Amino acid sequence: MYASAQQRIDVNLEILLGIVLIVLAEILVIYAGIQMRRLEHYYLVCVGTVLGMLSCIGFFVGLWVFSVLTRPQVRKAFRS
Numbered sequence: 001m002y003a004s005a006q007q008r009i010d011v012n013l014e015i016l017l018g019i020v021l022i023v024l025a026e027i028l029v030i031y032a033g034i035q036m037r038r039l040e041h042y043y044l045v046c047v048g049t050v051l052g053m054l055s056c057i058g059f060f061v062g063l064w065v066f067s068v069l070t071r072p073q074v075r076k077a078f079r080s
Contacts, residue, residue: 025051029058036065042078045069 032048035041046069053062068074 025054036069039077042069042075045078 029048029052032041032045032051036045036048046066049062049065049069052058052065
């Protein structure tokens with residue numbers, strides 16, 4: 001009926017690991033946004049966009065970002 005102390009610790013560690021992964025992903029999304037503003041690291045910006053799309057609101061923003069990133073003049077700006 002009651003969970004053992006070890007089971008509660010395991011669940012807490014899984015929750016903590018999930019939170020750490022989410023925070024790291026969000027840091028990468030923010031860093032990718034900074035790189036996008038500087039027109040640097042095109043593929044990192046694409047990865048950050050995909051990670052950002054995993055949330056509900058981020059999905060629609062990510063679609064817009066991909067539509068902008070695939071424009072020829074934007075890709076050219078990243079190369080220069």
